[in-house]
Amino acid sequence: MSFKSALKETAARIDALLDETLELKAAPARRVVEAMRYASLGQGKRLRPFFVVESGRIFDVDDQPALRTGAALECVHCFSLVHADLPAMDDDLRRGKPTCHIAFDEATAILAGDGLLTFAFEILGDVKTHSDAQVRAQLVLELAAAAGHAGMVGGQMLDLEAEKTQTHDRSDIEAIQNLKTGALFRFALEAGVTLAKAGTGDRLAMRTYADRVGLAFQIADDILDIESTPEQLGKATQKDADAGKATFIDLLGLDGAKARARTLVDEACEALEPYGASAGNLKDAARFIIERKN
Numbered sequence: 001m002s003f004k005s006a007l008k009e010t011a012a013r014i015d016a017l018l019d020e021t022l023e024l025k026a027a028p029a030r031r032v033v034e035a036m037r038y039a040s041l042g043q044g045k046r047l048r049p050f051f052v053v054e055s056g057r058i059f060d061v062d063d064q065p066a067l068r069t070g071a072a073l074e075c076v077h078c079f080s081l082v083h084a085d086l087p088a089m090d091d092d093l094r095r096g097k098p099t100c101h102i103a104f105d106e107a108t109a110i111l112a113g114d115g116l117l118t119f120a121f122e123i124l125g126d127v128k129t130h131s132d133a134q135v136r137a138q139l140v141l142e143l144a145a146a147a148g149h150a151g152m153v154g155g156q157m158l159d160l161e162a163e164k165t166q167t168h169d170r171s172d173i174e175a176i177q178n179l180k181t182g183a184l185f186r187f188a189l190e191a192g193v194t195l196a197k198a199g200t201g202d203r204l205a206m207r208t209y210a211d212r213v214g215l216a217f218q219i220a221d222d223i224l225d226i227e228s229t230p231e232q233l234g235k236a237t238q239k240d241a242d243a244g245k246a247t248f249i250d251l252l253g254l255d256g257a258k259a260r261a262r263t264l265v266d267e268a269c270e271a272l273e274p275y276g277a278s279a280g281n282l283k284d285a286a287r288f289i290i291e292r293k294n
Contacts, residue, residue: 003284010053010070011046013063017071021123031104035112036119039100040078048073048188050285055192055206058278065130069139069191072123076147077184079116082109084156117147130195138194146187155180162246170251174215182214205271212268213286219261220290222247226254261290 001009018040027033049070056066085099086109101109123129124139145151158176189210193203226249248257268286272279 001281003281003288006054006281007045007047007050007285007288010050010067011044013067014046014049014071014074015041017067018074021071022119031108032111032115035100035104035108036115038103039082039109039112040075040116043078046070046074047285047289048077048184051185051188051210051282052191054279054281054285055189056195057192058275058282059192059196059198059202061192061195064128065195066192068123068126068129069195070188072120072129072139072143073184073188073191075116075120075123076143076152079113079120080147080152080156082113082116086110132197135194135197139191142190142194143187146183151179151183152181155183170248173246173248173251177215177218178211181218182211185214185217186210205274208271209268209282209286212264212271213289216261216264216268216286217289219248219257219264220292222249223254223257223261224292224294258290265290 019037022033022037022040024030024033024037049067052070052073053063053066056063056069082100086101086106097103099109100112104112120143121140124143125136127133127136129139130136147153149157155176155178159180162172162176186207189206190203192198193206196202225247248260251257252260265286269283272282
């Protein structure tokens with residue numbers, strides 16, 4: 001199956017899984033579940049769950065455990081977007097539609113984000129995700145670490161603080177993005193290793209790919225913020241520049257940033273060479289990341 005077909009199929013399966021598990025009819029607090037569904041269903045490309053599924057396929061993991069792990073990861077990602085879109089942090093539009101706090105209200109959005117975060121661990125802890133309790137516990141631990149103060153949340157904090165300092169070098173920006181974006185990417189790619197109980201060499205290869213792709217993703221975002229329109233992106237553009245944050249383009253120039261992204265993609269693909277054709281979709285995903293238009 002081609003990369004684009006596989007990405008679309010994974011997105012549809014993740015939507016179906018979340019639709020089934022986030023049941024509205026059984027919810028005692030209906031409004032918060034409505035907001036959780038609004039923030040998570042039919043949203044985005046589902047790139048992170050795609051990484052989980054494709055990394056799992058390299059190691060012969062069945063799709064069902066990988067899809068459930070991917071759905072948990074997507075809940076964390078959507079939680080982060082709901083909270084990052086709140087007035088204290090960001091915007092009123094996300095993917096071309098009103099953000100959760102606009103569609104509902106701020107209090108409901110905060111609770112919906114909380115609900116999505118905790119629901120992620122409910123999914124991972126369920127025996128349906130993996131029959132081995134030790135594997136489930138490891139997934140919970142790894143996702144908690146990737147999402148928390150030493151991962152995504154820490155990166156978001158550093159990103160907010162960067163608005164105040166106004167002085168940054170490449171290592172500063174890479175450190176922020178390795179946490180803010182890269183931590184969830186690393187979980188996604190290493191999840192296949194965890195589900196398969198594969199070895200440390202496999203984990204290193206997946207981590208190398210994830211780290212390179214994570215930085216390439218952020219560089220591509222910085223480029224899109226300059227070259228795309230709000231209509232193409234579905235959200236406001238050039239907000240980082242307006243906030244005084246340094247970007248890869250500030251440090252490397254537009255052409256230099258594009259060249260750096262291409263180098264990172266080449267390095268990511270090189271890390272997957274030992275896996276041959278089974279890693280084809282992941283290699284195509286790395287190229288897609290720097291060629292996408294939104």
